[in-house]
Amino acid sequence: MTKILIIIGLFFSLGIFGVMQFPSAKYTDHYPGDPGVADPVENYKNYCASCHGELMEAFVDRKWKYGTDKKSLTHAINTGYPNDGMPGFDTTFTETEVNELVDYIYDGLKNLNRFDFASQTKQETSWAGNGMNIQLETVIGGLKSPWGLAFLPNNDILFTEKAGQLYRLSKQNKLHNISGVPEVNPDGQGGLMDVILHPEYRKNKVIYLSYSKPKKENDKTVSTTAILRAVLENDQLIRQKIIFEAYPYTSTRHHYGSRMVFGDDGYLYFSVGDRGNHNQYPQDLQYDPGKIHRINEDGSVPSDNPFVNTENARPTIFSFGHRNPQGLVKHPETGEIWSHEHGPRGGDEINLVQKGKNYGWPVISYGINYNGTTFTDKTSMPGMEEPLLYWVPSIGPSGMTFVNSNKYKKWNGNILSGSLRFKYLNMSKVEGHKVTDEAILFENIGRLRDVKMGNDGYIYISVENPGTIYRLKTKEIKKASP
Ligand code: HEC
Known part of the structure:
Protein backbone atom coordinates (compact mmCIF):
# COMPACT_ATOMS: atom_id res chain seq x y z
CA MET A 1 0.00 0.00 0.00
CA THR A 2 1.31 3.41 -0.87
CA LYS A 3 1.98 5.54 2.12
CA ILE A 4 3.94 8.41 0.80
CA LEU A 5 4.14 11.45 2.95
CA ILE A 6 4.21 14.46 0.76
CA ILE A 7 4.88 17.72 2.45
CA ILE A 8 3.33 20.58 0.68
CA GLY A 9 2.32 24.04 1.51
CA LEU A 10 -1.14 25.28 1.70
CA PHE A 11 -2.36 26.77 -1.50
CA PHE A 12 -4.30 29.90 -1.48
CA SER A 13 -5.81 32.54 -3.52
CA LEU A 14 -5.57 36.14 -2.56
CA GLY A 15 -8.05 37.26 -5.12
CA ILE A 16 -10.90 34.92 -5.69
CA PHE A 17 -10.91 35.24 -9.47
CA GLY A 18 -14.64 35.69 -9.61
CA VAL A 19 -15.29 32.33 -8.01
CA MET A 20 -17.49 33.74 -5.35
CA GLN A 21 -20.49 35.99 -5.61
CA PHE A 22 -22.87 36.88 -2.87
CA PRO A 23 -26.57 37.08 -3.56
CA SER A 24 -26.63 40.70 -2.52
CA ALA A 25 -23.89 41.61 -4.98
CA LYS A 26 -24.92 42.95 -8.34
CA TYR A 27 -25.00 40.28 -10.96
CA THR A 28 -22.48 40.98 -13.65
CA ASP A 29 -22.05 39.09 -16.88
CA HIS A 30 -19.21 36.62 -16.48
CA TYR A 31 -19.48 35.27 -19.97
CA PRO A 32 -17.24 37.05 -22.38
CA GLY A 33 -17.45 35.82 -25.92
CA ASP A 34 -21.09 36.17 -26.74
CA PRO A 35 -22.59 33.27 -28.72
CA GLY A 36 -21.55 33.20 -32.33
CA VAL A 37 -18.36 35.25 -32.33
CA ALA A 38 -15.64 33.63 -30.27
CA ASP A 39 -12.56 31.64 -31.19
CA PRO A 40 -12.31 27.96 -30.23
CA VAL A 41 -10.23 28.59 -27.12
CA GLU A 42 -12.81 31.04 -25.87
CA ASN A 43 -15.67 28.79 -26.90
CA TYR A 44 -14.17 25.80 -25.16
CA LYS A 45 -13.74 27.82 -21.99
CA ASN A 46 -17.21 29.26 -22.05
CA TYR A 47 -19.25 26.35 -23.28
CA CYS A 48 -17.39 23.14 -22.53
CA ALA A 49 -15.10 23.66 -19.54
CA SER A 50 -17.84 23.57 -16.93
CA CYS A 51 -18.33 19.87 -17.61
CA HIS A 52 -15.16 18.74 -19.35
CA GLY A 53 -12.67 20.67 -17.24
CA GLU A 54 -10.79 23.90 -17.68
CA LEU A 55 -7.94 22.27 -19.54
CA MET A 56 -8.71 21.15 -23.02
CA GLU A 57 -5.58 18.99 -22.71
CA ALA A 58 -7.18 17.11 -19.86
CA PHE A 59 -10.36 16.67 -21.89
CA VAL A 60 -8.39 15.29 -24.81
CA ASP A 61 -6.65 12.86 -22.48
CA ARG A 62 -9.95 11.25 -21.52
CA LYS A 63 -11.11 7.73 -22.19
CA TRP A 64 -13.18 8.25 -25.31
CA LYS A 65 -16.58 6.74 -25.61
CA TYR A 66 -17.87 7.78 -29.03
CA GLY A 67 -14.91 8.15 -31.34
CA THR A 68 -12.33 10.88 -31.91
CA ASP A 69 -12.47 11.42 -35.66
CA LYS A 70 -13.68 14.79 -36.84
CA LYS A 71 -17.06 13.46 -37.84
CA SER A 72 -17.75 12.08 -34.36
CA LEU A 73 -16.58 15.27 -32.73
CA THR A 74 -18.79 17.35 -34.99
CA HIS A 75 -21.72 15.10 -34.22
CA ALA A 76 -21.10 15.31 -30.47
CA ILE A 77 -21.00 19.10 -30.51
CA ASN A 78 -23.97 19.63 -32.79
CA THR A 79 -26.31 16.95 -31.55
CA GLY A 80 -24.97 16.14 -28.10
CA TYR A 81 -25.75 12.96 -26.19
CA PRO A 82 -28.77 14.18 -24.22
CA ASN A 83 -29.23 10.96 -22.28
CA ASP A 84 -25.63 11.15 -21.07
CA GLY A 85 -25.97 14.79 -20.06
CA MET A 86 -24.10 16.16 -23.09
CA PRO A 87 -26.11 19.07 -24.51
CA GLY A 88 -26.23 19.84 -28.25
CA PHE A 89 -24.81 23.14 -29.47
CA ASP A 90 -26.12 23.38 -33.02
CA THR A 91 -28.14 26.50 -32.24
CA THR A 92 -25.23 28.10 -30.40
CA PHE A 93 -22.35 28.00 -32.85
CA THR A 94 -21.89 28.85 -36.48
CA GLU A 95 -20.61 26.04 -38.69
CA THR A 96 -17.18 27.68 -38.71
CA GLU A 97 -17.11 27.77 -34.96
CA VAL A 98 -18.01 24.10 -34.75
CA ASN A 99 -15.28 23.22 -37.26
CA GLU A 100 -12.71 25.29 -35.39
CA LEU A 101 -13.69 23.71 -32.10
CA VAL A 102 -13.38 20.28 -33.68
CA ASP A 103 -9.90 21.18 -34.99
CA TYR A 104 -8.93 22.57 -31.63
CA ILE A 105 -9.92 19.37 -29.84
CA TYR A 106 -8.49 17.22 -32.61
CA ASP A 107 -5.11 18.90 -32.42
CA GLY A 108 -5.38 18.90 -28.67
CA LEU A 109 -2.26 19.38 -26.67
CA LYS A 110 -1.02 16.37 -24.77
CA ASN A 111 0.69 18.01 -21.83
CA LEU A 112 -1.48 17.71 -18.79
CA ASN A 113 -1.13 20.30 -16.14
CA ARG A 114 -1.36 17.87 -13.26
CA PHE A 115 -0.96 18.76 -9.64
CA ASP A 116 2.75 19.07 -9.14
CA PHE A 117 3.63 17.92 -5.64
CA ALA A 118 7.33 18.59 -5.95
CA SER A 119 7.28 22.17 -7.04
CA GLN A 120 4.53 23.47 -4.81
CA THR A 121 5.83 25.66 -2.05
CA LYS A 122 4.44 26.77 1.23
CA GLN A 123 2.19 29.76 1.15
CA GLU A 124 1.07 31.33 4.36
CA THR A 125 -0.21 34.68 3.30
CA SER A 126 -3.92 34.19 2.84
CA TRP A 127 -6.50 34.16 5.60
CA ALA A 128 -6.89 30.43 5.07
CA GLY A 129 -3.25 29.53 5.18
CA ASN A 130 -2.11 31.86 7.88
CA GLY A 131 0.20 29.95 10.19
CA MET A 132 -0.91 26.58 8.87
CA ASN A 133 1.28 24.01 7.23
CA ILE A 134 -0.64 21.14 5.73
CA GLN A 135 0.84 17.83 4.64
CA LEU A 136 -1.03 15.83 2.09
CA GLU A 137 -0.65 12.13 2.86
CA ASP A 156 -11.34 2.02 9.02
CA ILE A 157 -12.47 3.78 5.83
CA LEU A 158 -15.48 2.61 3.89
CA PHE A 159 -15.54 3.97 0.36
CA THR A 160 -17.49 3.44 -2.82
CA GLU A 161 -16.08 3.22 -6.30
CA LYS A 162 -18.49 4.74 -8.79
CA ALA A 163 -18.34 1.65 -11.02
CA GLY A 164 -20.09 -0.34 -8.29
CA GLN A 165 -17.71 -1.58 -5.59
CA LEU A 166 -17.67 -0.96 -1.86
CA TYR A 167 -14.38 -1.29 0.00
CA ARG A 168 -13.16 -1.24 3.57
CA LEU A 169 -9.64 0.03 4.05
CA SER A 170 -8.34 -1.23 7.38
CA GLY A 180 -23.47 -8.05 -1.65
CA VAL A 181 -23.39 -4.62 -3.25
CA PRO A 182 -26.49 -3.91 -5.39
CA GLU A 183 -26.37 -3.73 -9.18
CA VAL A 184 -25.87 -0.17 -10.38
CA ASN A 185 -26.16 1.58 -13.73
CA PRO A 186 -22.68 3.13 -13.92
CA ASP A 187 -23.32 5.04 -17.15
CA GLY A 188 -22.94 8.80 -17.18
CA GLN A 189 -23.03 10.23 -13.68
CA GLY A 190 -24.56 7.07 -12.20
CA GLY A 191 -23.00 4.33 -10.12
CA LEU A 192 -22.49 3.42 -6.51
CA MET A 193 -22.47 6.81 -4.85
CA ASP A 194 -22.70 7.82 -1.21
CA VAL A 195 -22.16 5.65 1.87
CA ILE A 196 -22.99 6.60 5.46
CA LEU A 197 -23.32 4.86 8.82
CA HIS A 198 -26.44 4.61 10.95
CA PRO A 199 -26.11 6.94 13.99
CA GLU A 200 -26.09 3.81 16.16
CA TYR A 201 -23.74 1.85 13.98
CA ARG A 202 -21.81 0.59 16.99
CA LYS A 203 -24.90 -1.28 18.11
CA ASN A 204 -26.57 -2.31 14.87
CA LYS A 205 -23.82 -2.28 12.16
CA VAL A 206 -26.27 -0.66 9.74
CA ILE A 207 -25.02 1.31 6.75
CA TYR A 208 -26.75 3.10 3.86
CA LEU A 209 -25.74 3.20 0.22
CA SER A 210 -27.16 5.47 -2.48
CA TYR A 211 -26.89 4.40 -6.10
CA ILE A 227 -31.13 3.91 -1.12
CA LEU A 228 -30.20 0.56 0.32
CA ARG A 229 -30.11 -0.17 4.05
CA ALA A 230 -27.98 -3.17 5.05
CA VAL A 231 -26.05 -4.66 7.94
CA LEU A 232 -22.29 -4.80 7.43
CA GLU A 233 -20.95 -8.02 8.87
CA ASN A 234 -17.71 -9.78 8.02
CA ASP A 235 -17.33 -7.61 4.94
CA GLN A 236 -20.75 -8.65 3.66
CA LEU A 237 -23.95 -6.68 3.25
CA ILE A 238 -26.70 -8.72 4.86
CA ARG A 239 -30.35 -8.07 5.73
CA GLN A 240 -30.58 -5.75 2.76
CA LYS A 241 -33.60 -3.60 2.13
CA ILE A 242 -34.14 -0.97 -0.54
CA ILE A 243 -35.78 1.73 1.54
CA PHE A 244 -36.18 4.38 -1.16
CA GLU A 245 -36.56 4.49 -4.94
CA ALA A 246 -37.12 7.90 -6.51
CA TYR A 247 -40.20 8.10 -8.69
CA PRO A 248 -40.11 8.07 -11.69
CA TYR A 249 -37.33 6.03 -13.31
CA THR A 250 -35.88 7.93 -16.27
CA SER A 251 -33.67 7.22 -19.27
CA THR A 252 -31.30 10.10 -18.49
CA ARG A 253 -28.00 9.25 -16.82
CA HIS A 254 -27.23 12.35 -14.87
CA HIS A 255 -28.28 14.47 -11.88
CA TYR A 256 -28.91 11.63 -9.45
CA GLY A 257 -28.13 13.76 -6.37
CA SER A 258 -27.63 11.01 -3.77
CA ARG A 259 -25.79 12.64 -0.87
CA MET A 260 -27.07 11.44 2.52
CA VAL A 261 -26.81 12.66 6.11
CA PHE A 262 -28.54 11.91 9.41
CA GLY A 263 -29.95 14.90 11.28
CA ASP A 264 -29.90 15.34 15.05
CA ASP A 265 -33.61 14.51 14.85
CA GLY A 266 -32.66 10.95 13.82
CA TYR A 267 -34.10 11.35 10.33
CA LEU A 268 -32.20 10.45 7.19
CA TYR A 269 -31.92 13.36 4.73
CA PHE A 270 -30.82 12.79 1.15
CA SER A 271 -30.80 14.53 -2.22
CA VAL A 272 -32.29 13.49 -5.53
CA GLY A 273 -31.18 15.61 -8.51
CA ASP A 274 -33.55 16.81 -11.23
CA ARG A 275 -32.48 13.99 -13.57
CA GLY A 276 -31.97 16.51 -16.35
CA ASN A 277 -35.65 17.38 -16.55
CA HIS A 278 -35.83 20.72 -14.83
CA ASN A 279 -39.04 21.83 -16.50
CA GLN A 280 -41.02 18.96 -15.07
CA TYR A 281 -39.65 17.81 -11.74
CA PRO A 282 -38.11 20.30 -9.30
CA GLN A 283 -41.20 22.48 -8.82
CA ASP A 284 -43.73 19.64 -8.91
CA LEU A 285 -44.34 17.85 -5.62
CA GLN A 286 -45.75 14.82 -7.44
CA SER A 303 -45.45 11.96 10.24
CA ASP A 304 -44.21 15.53 10.58
CA ASN A 305 -42.82 15.78 7.05
CA PRO A 306 -44.02 19.00 5.38
CA PHE A 307 -46.11 17.51 2.57
CA VAL A 308 -47.59 14.37 4.13
CA ASN A 309 -51.03 15.96 4.01
CA THR A 310 -50.68 17.61 0.61
CA GLU A 311 -52.73 15.85 -2.03
CA ASN A 312 -50.66 13.95 -4.62
CA ALA A 313 -47.38 15.15 -3.10
CA ARG A 314 -44.61 12.66 -2.49
CA PRO A 315 -44.60 12.35 1.31
CA THR A 316 -40.84 12.05 1.73
CA ILE A 317 -40.15 15.53 0.29
CA PHE A 318 -38.50 17.86 2.79
CA SER A 319 -37.58 20.75 0.46
CA PHE A 320 -37.88 21.31 -3.29
CA GLY A 321 -36.69 23.38 -6.25
CA HIS A 322 -33.20 21.82 -6.22
CA ARG A 323 -31.05 21.01 -9.25
CA ASN A 324 -28.34 18.51 -8.37
CA PRO A 325 -27.20 18.64 -4.75
CA GLN A 326 -23.87 16.84 -4.33
CA GLY A 327 -23.18 18.07 -0.83
CA LEU A 328 -25.41 17.56 2.23
CA VAL A 329 -24.15 18.02 5.77
CA LYS A 330 -25.23 18.69 9.32
CA HIS A 331 -23.85 21.77 11.03
CA PRO A 332 -21.75 20.41 13.92
CA GLU A 333 -23.09 22.94 16.42
CA THR A 334 -26.57 23.97 15.35
CA GLY A 335 -27.61 20.66 13.78
CA GLU A 336 -28.95 22.55 10.74
CA ILE A 337 -28.84 20.83 7.38
CA TRP A 338 -26.74 22.64 4.78
CA SER A 339 -26.27 21.67 1.16
CA HIS A 340 -24.65 22.75 -2.04
CA GLU A 341 -25.81 22.06 -5.55
CA HIS A 342 -24.66 22.36 -9.13
CA GLY A 343 -26.04 25.22 -11.17
CA GLU A 349 -25.31 27.34 -4.65
CA ILE A 350 -24.82 26.81 -0.94
CA ASN A 351 -28.18 26.55 0.82
CA LEU A 352 -29.52 26.24 4.32
CA VAL A 353 -32.07 23.46 3.88
CA GLN A 354 -35.32 24.13 5.68
CA LYS A 355 -38.53 22.22 6.00
CA GLY A 356 -41.03 22.70 3.19
CA LYS A 357 -39.10 25.48 1.50
CA ASN A 358 -38.67 26.07 -2.23
CA TYR A 359 -35.12 26.70 -3.44
CA GLY A 360 -36.28 28.06 -6.74
CA TRP A 361 -34.76 25.90 -9.45
CA PRO A 362 -35.29 26.60 -12.33
CA VAL A 363 -37.46 29.65 -11.69
CA ILE A 364 -34.74 31.68 -10.00
CA SER A 365 -31.06 31.10 -10.66
CA TYR A 366 -27.75 32.85 -11.13
CA GLY A 367 -26.95 30.51 -14.00
CA ILE A 368 -27.66 30.36 -17.71
CA ASN A 369 -28.03 27.45 -20.13
CA TYR A 370 -24.94 25.58 -21.27
CA ASN A 371 -25.50 26.82 -24.80
CA GLY A 372 -25.43 30.44 -23.66
CA THR A 373 -29.15 31.13 -23.81
CA THR A 374 -30.96 32.26 -20.68
CA PHE A 375 -33.84 30.44 -19.04
CA THR A 376 -34.63 33.00 -16.38
CA ASP A 377 -33.70 36.57 -15.59
CA LYS A 378 -34.85 36.17 -11.99
CA THR A 379 -32.57 35.61 -9.05
CA SER A 380 -35.27 36.10 -6.44
CA MET A 381 -38.98 35.65 -6.06
CA PRO A 382 -41.42 35.76 -3.15
CA GLY A 383 -41.72 32.32 -1.57
CA LEU A 388 -26.33 31.79 1.09
CA LEU A 389 -23.66 31.83 -1.60
CA TYR A 390 -23.51 31.28 -5.33
CA TRP A 391 -20.58 30.53 -7.58
CA VAL A 392 -20.20 32.13 -11.01
CA PRO A 393 -18.59 30.52 -12.90
CA SER A 394 -19.62 27.12 -11.60
CA ILE A 395 -17.04 25.17 -9.64
CA GLY A 396 -18.98 21.88 -9.89
CA PRO A 397 -19.16 21.25 -6.14
CA SER A 398 -19.02 17.65 -4.91
CA GLY A 399 -18.63 16.48 -1.33
CA MET A 400 -18.99 18.82 1.61
CA THR A 401 -18.05 19.04 5.24
CA PHE A 402 -17.88 21.51 8.06
CA VAL A 403 -14.43 21.56 9.60
CA ASN A 404 -14.86 20.45 13.18
CA SER A 405 -11.58 19.43 14.71
CA ASN A 406 -8.92 20.80 17.01
CA LYS A 407 -6.37 19.83 14.38
CA TYR A 408 -7.28 22.76 12.14
CA LYS A 409 -8.36 25.38 14.61
CA LYS A 410 -8.21 28.25 12.15
CA TRP A 411 -10.58 26.45 9.86
CA ASN A 412 -13.20 25.38 12.39
CA GLY A 413 -16.73 26.17 11.35
CA ASN A 414 -15.76 26.63 7.70
CA ILE A 415 -17.18 24.60 4.84
CA LEU A 416 -14.97 22.54 2.56
CA SER A 417 -16.34 21.56 -0.86
CA GLY A 418 -14.66 19.67 -3.67
CA SER A 419 -14.50 21.24 -7.11
CA LEU A 420 -14.93 18.77 -9.94
CA ARG A 421 -14.42 21.43 -12.53
CA PHE A 422 -11.39 23.29 -11.26
CA LYS A 423 -9.86 20.31 -9.45
CA TYR A 424 -9.31 21.93 -6.10
CA LEU A 425 -10.64 21.98 -2.58
CA ASN A 426 -12.75 25.04 -1.90
CA MET A 427 -13.03 26.57 1.56
CA SER A 428 -15.91 28.85 2.44
CA LYS A 429 -15.57 30.92 5.58
CA VAL A 430 -18.81 30.79 7.51
CA GLU A 431 -20.08 33.30 10.05
CA GLY A 432 -23.55 32.43 11.25
CA HIS A 433 -25.64 32.07 8.12
CA LYS A 434 -23.22 34.06 6.00
CA VAL A 435 -20.36 32.94 3.82
CA THR A 436 -17.88 35.77 4.16
CA ASP A 437 -14.79 34.63 2.28
CA GLU A 438 -13.41 31.85 0.13
CA ALA A 439 -10.07 30.21 -0.54
CA ILE A 440 -8.71 27.69 -2.98
CA LEU A 441 -6.64 24.78 -1.65
CA PHE A 442 -4.60 22.18 -3.53
CA GLU A 443 -5.06 23.61 -6.98
CA ASN A 444 -5.03 20.95 -9.73
CA ILE A 445 -5.12 18.08 -7.24
CA GLY A 446 -7.74 16.34 -9.42
CA ARG A 447 -11.49 16.13 -9.82
CA LEU A 448 -12.34 16.35 -6.17
CA TYR A 458 -8.31 14.69 10.11
CA ILE A 459 -9.82 15.89 6.86
CA TYR A 460 -9.95 13.28 4.09
CA ILE A 461 -10.46 14.00 0.41
CA SER A 462 -11.00 11.71 -2.55
CA VAL A 463 -10.10 12.61 -6.12
CA GLU A 464 -10.64 10.88 -9.45
CA ASN A 465 -8.40 9.73 -12.30
CA PRO A 466 -6.14 8.54 -10.84
CA GLY A 467 -8.42 7.76 -7.92
CA THR A 468 -6.72 8.63 -4.66
CA ILE A 469 -7.71 9.23 -1.06
CA TYR A 470 -5.62 11.77 0.82
CA ARG A 471 -5.44 12.74 4.47
CA LEU A 472 -4.68 16.36 5.36
CA LYS A 473 -2.20 16.37 8.19
CA THR A 474 -0.92 19.41 10.01
CA LYS A 475 2.73 20.00 10.76
CA GLU A 476 2.17 20.23 14.50
CA ILE A 477 0.71 16.74 14.53
CA LYS A 478 3.68 15.28 12.71
CA LYS A 479 6.03 16.69 15.30
CA ALA A 480 3.96 15.31 18.15
CA SER A 481 3.77 11.74 16.89
CA PRO A 482 7.04 9.91 16.29
C1 HEC B 1 -23.51 19.82 -19.26
C2 HEC B 1 -22.22 19.24 -19.32
C3 HEC B 1 -21.52 19.25 -20.66
C4 HEC B 1 -21.19 20.34 -21.44
C5 HEC B 1 -21.48 21.80 -21.14
C6 HEC B 1 -20.48 19.83 -22.57
N1 HEC B 1 -20.41 18.47 -22.48
FE1 HEC B 1 -19.53 17.25 -23.86
N2 HEC B 1 -20.19 15.63 -22.79
C7 HEC B 1 -20.83 15.68 -21.58
C8 HEC B 1 -21.15 14.34 -21.17
C9 HEC B 1 -21.84 13.94 -19.87
C10 HEC B 1 -20.70 13.49 -22.20
C11 HEC B 1 -20.89 11.99 -22.32
C12 HEC B 1 -19.67 11.23 -22.21
C13 HEC B 1 -19.23 11.16 -20.80
O1 HEC B 1 -19.92 10.54 -20.02
O2 HEC B 1 -18.19 11.76 -20.50
C14 HEC B 1 -20.08 14.35 -23.19
C15 HEC B 1 -19.46 13.89 -24.35
C16 HEC B 1 -18.78 14.67 -25.23
C17 HEC B 1 -18.04 14.18 -26.36
C18 HEC B 1 -17.89 12.74 -26.72
C19 HEC B 1 -16.82 12.20 -25.85
C20 HEC B 1 -16.56 10.74 -25.96
O3 HEC B 1 -16.21 10.15 -24.94
O4 HEC B 1 -16.71 10.19 -27.04
C21 HEC B 1 -17.48 15.26 -26.98
C22 HEC B 1 -16.60 15.26 -28.21
C23 HEC B 1 -17.88 16.41 -26.24
N3 HEC B 1 -18.67 16.04 -25.19
C24 HEC B 1 -17.51 17.70 -26.56
C25 HEC B 1 -18.00 18.81 -25.93
C26 HEC B 1 -17.72 20.15 -26.36
C27 HEC B 1 -16.80 20.54 -27.51
C28 HEC B 1 -18.41 20.97 -25.55
C29 HEC B 1 -18.50 22.47 -25.61
C30 HEC B 1 -19.02 23.00 -26.84
C31 HEC B 1 -19.13 20.14 -24.60
N4 HEC B 1 -18.84 18.85 -24.87
C32 HEC B 1 -19.94 20.62 -23.58
C33 HEC B 1 -21.16 16.79 -20.86
C34 HEC B 1 -21.02 18.09 -21.33
Missing part, protein backbone atom coordinates in the same frame (compact mmCIF):
# COMPACT_ATOMS: atom_id res chain seq x y z
CA THR A 138 -1.68 9.48 0.36
CA VAL A 139 -3.92 7.00 2.15
CA ILE A 140 -4.53 4.89 -0.94
CA GLY A 141 -3.92 5.40 -4.65
CA GLY A 142 -4.55 3.34 -7.75
CA LEU A 143 -8.31 3.72 -7.60
CA LYS A 144 -10.67 4.92 -10.33
CA SER A 145 -13.38 7.10 -8.95
CA PRO A 146 -13.72 6.96 -5.16
CA TRP A 147 -17.12 8.59 -4.74
CA GLY A 148 -18.24 8.41 -1.12
CA LEU A 149 -16.24 8.12 2.11
CA ALA A 150 -17.37 7.00 5.57
CA PHE A 151 -15.44 6.13 8.70
CA LEU A 152 -16.07 3.16 10.96
CA PRO A 153 -15.69 3.67 14.73
CA ASN A 154 -12.15 2.24 14.58
CA ASN A 155 -11.45 4.68 11.73
CA LYS A 171 -5.90 0.63 9.59
CA GLN A 172 -3.22 -1.77 8.40
CA ASN A 173 -3.95 -0.40 4.94
CA LYS A 174 -5.46 -3.66 3.76
CA LEU A 175 -8.21 -3.35 1.21
CA HIS A 176 -11.28 -5.53 1.74
CA ASN A 177 -13.95 -5.91 -0.92
CA ILE A 178 -17.45 -5.81 0.58
CA SER A 179 -19.76 -8.34 -1.02
CA SER A 212 -28.33 4.57 -9.59
CA LYS A 213 -30.66 1.60 -9.63
CA PRO A 214 -31.68 0.00 -12.94
CA LYS A 215 -35.40 -0.77 -13.04
CA LYS A 216 -34.81 -4.29 -14.32
CA GLU A 217 -31.79 -6.49 -13.78
CA ASN A 218 -29.13 -6.14 -16.48
CA ASP A 219 -31.18 -3.52 -18.25
CA LYS A 220 -29.88 0.03 -18.28
CA THR A 221 -32.82 1.53 -20.17
CA VAL A 222 -34.13 3.43 -17.17
CA SER A 223 -32.71 3.99 -13.71
CA THR A 224 -33.31 6.04 -10.60
CA THR A 225 -31.71 7.17 -7.34
CA ALA A 226 -32.20 4.47 -4.71
CA TYR A 287 -42.24 13.79 -8.43
CA ASP A 288 -39.18 12.89 -6.39
CA PRO A 289 -36.38 14.41 -8.53
CA GLY A 290 -35.13 17.90 -7.71
CA LYS A 291 -35.80 17.48 -3.99
CA ILE A 292 -34.23 16.88 -0.64
CA HIS A 293 -36.09 14.07 1.10
CA ARG A 294 -36.43 12.98 4.69
CA ILE A 295 -37.24 9.49 5.93
CA ASN A 296 -36.98 7.43 9.10
CA GLU A 297 -33.97 5.21 9.50
CA ASP A 298 -36.01 2.21 8.27
CA GLY A 299 -37.38 4.04 5.22
CA SER A 300 -40.82 4.84 6.63
CA VAL A 301 -42.21 8.38 6.32
CA PRO A 302 -41.97 10.74 9.31
CA PRO A 344 -26.08 24.97 -14.98
CA ARG A 345 -23.53 27.43 -16.39
CA GLY A 346 -22.95 29.50 -13.31
CA GLY A 347 -25.14 29.52 -10.27
CA ASP A 348 -23.86 26.69 -8.09
CA MET A 384 -38.38 31.12 -2.90
CA GLU A 385 -35.18 30.80 -0.93
CA GLU A 386 -32.05 32.51 -2.15
CA PRO A 387 -28.71 30.80 -1.70
CA ARG A 449 -15.29 14.10 -5.42
CA ASP A 450 -15.67 13.84 -1.66
CA VAL A 451 -14.41 15.54 1.48
CA LYS A 452 -15.12 14.30 5.01
CA MET A 453 -13.89 14.59 8.58
CA GLY A 454 -12.45 11.30 9.80
CA ASN A 455 -13.04 10.04 13.34
CA ASP A 456 -9.38 10.82 13.99
CA GLY A 457 -10.09 14.51 13.46
